Structures are given as structure tokens and as C-alpha cells.
Amino acid sequence: MRMVRWLAVLPCLAVLVGPFFLNRVTPFVFGMPFLLAWLVAWIVVTPAIMAVIFRFDPVNREDGQ
Amino acid sequence: MNSAMVGIASAAILALGLGFLARRGRQMGLEQWAVAGRSFGAPLVFLLMAGEIYTTFTFLGASGFAYGRGGPAYYILAYGTVTYSLSYFLLPPIWRYAKRHGLFSQSDFFIHKYDSPMLGVIVSLVGIVALIPYLVLQFKGLGIIVEIAGYGAIPTTAAVWIGAAVATAYVMVSGVRGSAWTAVVKDVMILLVVVFLGVYLPVHYYGGIEPMFAAIEQAKPGFTALPERGESVWWFSSTVLLASLGVFMWPHGFLSIYTARSARVLRQNAVVLPIYQLILLFVFLVGFAAILQVPGLSGPNVDLALFKLSVNTFDPWFVGVIGAAGVLTALVPGSMILMAAATLLANNFYRAVDRSATDTRVVGVAKLMVPVVALVAVYFTLQGGLTIVALLLMGYSFVTQLFPAMILSLADNRWATREGAAAGIVAGVATVVAIGLTRASIGTLFPSLPVEIKEINVGIIALVVNVLVLIAVSLGTRLLTGNHRRPAQAADLT
Numbered sequence: 055m056r057m058v059r060w061l062a063v064l065p066c067l068a069v070l071v072g073p074f075f076l077n078r079v080t081p082f083v084f085g086m087p088f089l090l091a092w093l094v095a096w097i098v099v100t101p102a103i104m105a106v107i108f109r110f111d112p113v114n115r116e117d118g119q
Numbered sequence: 120m121n122s123a124m125v126g127i128a129s130a131a132i133l134a135l136g137l138g139f140l141a142r143r144g145r146q147m148g149l150e151q152w153a154v155a156g157r158s159f160g161a162p163l164v165f166l167l168m169a170g171e172i173y174t175t176f177t178f179l180g181a182s183g184f185a186y187g188r189g190g191p192a193y194y195i196l197a198y199g200t201v202t203y204s205l206s207y208f209l210l211p212p213i214w215r216y217a218k219r220h221g222l223f224s225q226s227d228f229f230i231h232k233y234d235s236p237m238l239g240v241i242v243s244l245v246g247i248v249a250l251i252p253y254l255v256l257q258f259k260g261l262g263i264i265v266e267i268a269g270y271g272a273i274p275t276t277a278a279v280w281i282g283a284a285v286a287t288a289y290v291m292v293s294g295v296r297g298s299a300w301t302a303v304v305k306d307v308m309i310l311l312v313v314v315f316l317g318v319y320l321p322v323h324y325y326g327g328i329e330p331m332f333a334a335i336e337q338a339k340p341g342f343t344a345l346p347e348r349g350e351s352v353w354w355f356s357s358t359v360l361l362a363s364l365g366v367f368m369w370p371h372g373f374l375s376i377y378t379a380r381s382a383r384v385l386r387q388n389a390v391v392l393p394i395y396q397l398i399l400l401f402v403f404l405v406g407f408a409a410i411l412q413v414p415g416l417s418g419p420n421v422d423l424a425l426f427k428l429s430v431n432t433f434d435p436w437f438v439g440v441i442g443a444a445g446v447l448t449a450l451v452p453g454s455m456i457l458m459a460a461a462t463l464l465a466n467n468f469y470r471a472v473d474r475s476a477t478d479t480r481v482v483g484v485a486k487l488m489v490p491v492v493a494l495v496a497v498y499f500t501l502q503g504g505l506t507i508v509a510l511l512l513m514g515y516s517f518v519t520q521l522f523p524a525m526i527l528s529l530a531d532n533r534w535a536t537r538e539g540a541a542a543g544i545v546a547g548v549a550t551v552v553a554i555g556l557t558r559a560s561i562g563t564l565f566p567s568l569p570v571e572i573k574e575i576n577v578g579i580i581a582l583v584v585n586v587l588v589l590i591a592v593s594l595g596t597r598l599l600t601g602n603h604r605r606p607a608q609a610a611d612l613t
Contacts, residue, residue: 062204065393069197070356077190077352079336079344085329087336087343089190090403093197097396100200104207104390114383 058110065100069093123268126439130446131285134301139292174452175260176511178309178445179422181399185406187421189335189342191350192403194358199396201363207389210367211382212529218377224459225373225521226467232528235537236471241544242521243467246370248548249517250460253369254496256510257453258282260422261446262500267426268442270435279500282446286453287493290461291486301454305447310398312444317401320408320428328404335410343407349574357576358512364582365519371452371459461488513551516578520547523586535589538596543589550581 076092083091108114177195184192213228220231225246230239261282262275269278289301325331335342345352366372379385402425409424413431416424429441465485470476476484524540527533554577565573 059208062207065200065204069200070359073345073352073355077345079332079341082329082332085327085332087190087332089344090193090196090400093193093200094397094400096200097196097393097400100204100393101390104204104393107207108386108390111386114386 056112058107061103061107064103065096068096068099072096121270121272121439122436123270123439123442124272126436127265127268127442127446130443131281131450133304134447134450135285135289135292137301137304175257175445175449177399177402178313178448179260179263179425180256180511181402182406182409182425183416183421183423185403186409186416186424188350189339189407190345191355192406193345194355194362196396196399196403197355198359198362198366199393201359202366203389203393205363206367206392207386209526209529210376210385210389213367213373213525214376214379214382214385222377224462224466225368225370226463228373229521229524229528229540233524233537233540235541238524238537238541238544239467240471241541243370243463245517245521245544245548246463247460249514250370250456250492251496251499252510252514254453254456254460254492255499256514257286257449257456258496258500259510261449261453263422263426264442264445264449267423267430268438268445270430276501279497282449282453283493283497286450286457287490289450290454290457290489301447302451305444305451308444309448312441313398313401313405316425316429316441317404320432321404323432324408324412331404331408335407338411342410348570351571351574353571353574354576357579361519361576361578361582362512362515364522365515368518368521368525369459369514370463370518371455374459374462375455457489457492458485460492461485464488464492512578516551516581517548519578519582520544520551520585523547523582523589527589534593534597536593536596539589539591539593542592543585546588547581547585550584551578554581 072092073089077089079087079089081088086094181192181195184195216222216232217228220227222228222231224243226239226242229242230236258279262279265273265278265282266275273281321328321331325334332343345355367376376385405425405428409428413424413427416427426438426441426445429438433441462485465481465488469484470481473480521544523543524535527535527540
């Protein structure tokens with residue numbers, strides 16, 4: 055299950071590459087300009103992804119460290 | 120003394136009081152003073168890391184940047200996403216190594232990894248040079264808060280001196296444990312204040328968040344996205360990368376890794392820390408609300424946006440509450456930075472000269488260095504001239520130069536040599552300084568490149584120079600010395 059660690063690539067790509075395609079003010083999402091809403095969405099999604107990694111990464115069970 | 124000043128003074132006294140309490144009943148050896156005996160569980164490490172990442176910069180710098188530049192400010196919201204995803208993988212090996220070798224500072228790490236005391240001195244120098252603008256930024260923030268929230272009763276110069284004195288006293292009595300406990304109070308206060316302001320101000324002035332952004336879009340089309348040229352998408356992406364690699368390269372950021380009880384604690388934090396970034400959204404909302412309400416601030420004065428708007432909107436007692444939160448956001452990270460710089464000077468410079476020094480003596484020297492560092496920072500603060508964001512980006516350009524040598528030292532296959540690491544860091548820092556002094560950008564250095572490349576953050580050029588020199592010198596030293604330890608690899612390289 056160490057493969058699960060590769061999920062961490064997603065937030066990095068979303069934030070570093072995403073803006074090249076999503077740099078716009080409208081449409082507003084939850085009242086926010088589109089680009090801001092995209093970045094905020096990833097702040098919410100990233101902990102969920104990291105939690106999945108934490109849960110399934112064997113290292114957190116084996117050595118207890 | 121008005122009611123705003125009462126709030127601000129209480130915050131400073133509270134911070135000092137908690138510092139004294141945290142100290143009670145413990146002998147302060149170097150391990151206890153600097154890394155709290157490596158005893159912190161996930162909640163305290165979380166607070167310590169959040170405490171130093173969310174600073175005056177967040178409070179005044181981020182709102183000011185949103186006010187002055189609009190969309191490009193989003194980089195501050197974005198880099199944490201990358202940083203914390205990486206921290207899950209990067210911090211545990213650093214922590215394990217530090218624990219096994221009983222390390223106290225960031226340069227200790229480089230000294231042991233590369234078996235080179237000289238590299239330790241270079242790393243300490245980079246750290247101190249980068250910490251000064253960061254400390255200046257905190258003192259500058261303190262000055263702004265006390266001046267505006269005091270309605271002019273205390274001049275900025277006096278405010279800066281008072282803030283520096285409180286931070287110094289605080290660090291000298293309590294060490295890192297004091298920082299963690301004040302961080303608890305600070306985080307709760309800043310959270311409540313910022314969320315309230317970020318919701319209340321747009322509703323009060325515009326009737327909601329969407330109407331506010333619509334009004335800004337009408338007045339300044341495209342302001343809340345990235346501009347076509349200048350601070351474009353290319354600038355944004357490269358700046359996010361630069362900042363995200365730099366976060367844990369700060370000497371005090373590195374130290375907070377050491378305070379963890381276990382590697383697992385650090386992985387847990389990688390899960391929760393990203394959420395904390397949300398606070399920045401509310402800070403931005405305050406900055407955006409100020410655009411049409413307190414127009415006309417420019418240059419370094421954009422940092423005043425949050426407080427100008429607050430003074431126009433609220434009664435003095437509430438401005439005092441905001442000011443108190445602001446004072447804590449400057450004091451907590453300010454004390455961490457002061458302590459990191461003092462520990463560096465004592466452990467890596469003093470000890471290099473007086474090798475027989477006992478730990479007690481080194482702690483004594485470290486405490487003595489605290490006021491010295493504070494005085495230097497006060498001097499630069501009173502010189503003035505730069506915005507908070509400009510100061511921070513300067514510090515980041517310096518510390519990020521440590522990243523390549525750090526990451527390569529974690530690999531099993533250690534092909535980077537100590538000479539390569541040292542040369543890379545020196546070349547990178549020299550590039551940052553050269554670019555800063557000549558005010559060059561990629562455009563002026565290489566006029567024929569496409570415009571997109573020219574917009575990349577200049578800190579990235581320094582990083583590229585750093586890596587190229589590191590590779591070249593590492594290859595060179597391996598060829599010259601014949602690389603006895605890993606002959607197979609030397610063969611690969613030729």
C-alpha cells in the first residue's frame with residue numbers, strides 16, 4: 055500500500071499547474087472569484103487526501119513512530 | 120491611555136506571564152530550552168508550527184498584499200498545500216536523524232550529514248542573514264499595530280522599541296516552551312478575530328462576499344485573478360514553488376521539527392496543518408473589503424489596510440482586541456526567530472571557537488545573544504522602506520538555497536559532496552544578493568528569452584545556479600579524490 059503515497063502528487067499539481075488553465079475571475083463560486091475558489095477547494099481536499107495516505111501508509115502502523 | 124491601548128498592553132503582559140509560568144519547575148538545559156526535551160505531541164507541534172508560520176505577515180502582510188495587488192496574493196494561500204503534502208515525506212527522516220544524533224540546530228544537521236563543520240558555519244550564516252528580514256517584519260508589524268491602534272498616542276519608533284524589549288524578555292525567561300503556550304492563546308485569538316473581520320466587513324460594507332467581489336470586478340476588472348503580464352501565472356507558479364520549498368528551511372522551522380515526540384506526530388500534522396491555511400482566506404477578504412473603503416494606500420503603506428479599515432469601522436475597545444491579537448502574532452514568531460538566531464550564534468559560532476564550552480555555558484551565551492540580535496533587527500526596522508511581503512520574499516530566497524543540499528543528504532545514494540553542497544549554497548546566496556543589489560530580473564539579464572520565462576520569480580534562478588554548481592563541484596571533487604567510498608558510482612559519472 056505504499057503506492058497510496060503517490061496521491062500526494064495531486065495537490066501539488068492542482069496548485070502549481072492548475073492556475074495556468076483556471077486563471078479567471080468569473081464565474082463566482084461560493085461568492086469567490088474562480089481562481090480563489092479553486093485554491094480554497096484544494097485547501098479542503100488536501101487534508102482529506104493526506105488523511106487517506108496516513109490511514110493506509112503501512113509506516114504508521116509498523117514502527118509506531 | 121485609550122481602551123485600545125489597554126487591550127494591547129494586556130496582551131503583552133499576558134504573553135510575558137505565560138512565559139514565566141511555562142518555565143516553572145524545570146531545569147533549563149540546552150535541550151530543554153531549545154527543543155523542549157523533544158517531548159511535544161501532535162497538538163503542541165501543530166501549534167508551534169502554526170505559530171511560526173502564521174505571523175504578522177499573515178495578519179498585515181497578506182491583507183495588505185490582497186489590497187494592493189489582488190490575485191497575486193493568492194500565492195500565500197496556495198503554497199501551504201504543496202508544503203504540507205511534502206512535509207509528510209520530508210520531515211520524518213529529518214526528525215529521526217536529529218534524534219539519533221542529538222542535534223539542536225539546523226546547521227548541526229548539515230555538519231553531521233556532510234561531516235563538515237565548515238558547512239555548518241555557512242548554513243548558520245545563511246540562516247542568520249535570512250532571519251533578520253523576518254524579524255524586522257515582525258517588529259515592523261508591531262510598530263504599525265501599536266501606532267494605529269493607539270490612535271497616535273505612541274510614536275512608531277517607541278512602539279518598535281517596546282515590542283523588541285517584550286520579545287527579548289520573553290525569550291530570555293522561557294525558551295521554546297513559552298512560545299508553544301503563548302501560541303495557544305494567540306491562535307485562538309487570531310482565529311476568532313480574523314474570521315469575524317473576514318465575514319463582518321464584506322457584509323457590513325457590501326452586503327455579502329459575492330457583492331463585494333462583483334463591486335471590485337466592476338471597479339478594477341481582472342484584479343482578483345492573475346494579470347496577463349508581470350505577476351502572471353508564471354510568476355505565481357514559480358513563487359508558490361519557491362515558498363513551499365522554503366518553509367521548513369527556516370532555522371526556526373527546522374527546530375520545530377526537532378520538538379516532536381515521534382515521526383508519527385509529524386505525519387499527523389501533515390494531515391491537519393493544511394486546514395489552518397483557511398484562515399488566510401478571511402485575511403484576504405479583509406484586504407479586499409478595504410480596496411473600495413480605504414482607497415489610496417500605496418507602497419509600504421498597503422500593510423496598513425487592515426488596521427485603517429478597522430479603525431474606521433469599530434469602537435476603540437474592539438480595535439484594542441484586534442490590536443492585542445496582532446501583537447501576539449508578532450511576539451510569538453518574533454520570539455521563535457530570536458531564539459533560533461541566538462541558538463545559532465551560541466551553538467555554531469561560539470562553540471566553534473571555545474570547543475571545551477559546557478552546555479550551561481552555551482545556554483548562557485545564547486541568552487546573551489538574544490538582546491544583541493533584537494538590537495540589530497530594531498536598527499533595520501527603523502531604517503524602513505520595504506513592504507512586509509517584500510521582506511518575507513527576500514528571506515525566502517535565502518533559506519531556499521539550503522533545500523538542494525538538504526534533500527540530497529536524505530537520499531541513500533549520497534553523491535553530493537560537502538564541497539559541492541557548500542559551493543552550491545554560496546553560489547545561490549551570491550546570486551540572490553547580486554539580483555537584489557542590481558534589481559535585475561530575468562528579463563534584464565536575458566532580454567531574448569520568451570516573456571513567460573522572464574516572469575518567473577528571480578529566486579528560482581538562484582536555485583538553478585545553486586543546483587548546477589552543486590552538481591559540477593560534486594562531480595569535480597569526486598573525480599579529483601577518486602571517490603574511495605563508492606567506486607561504482609564514480610565510474611558511472613565518467
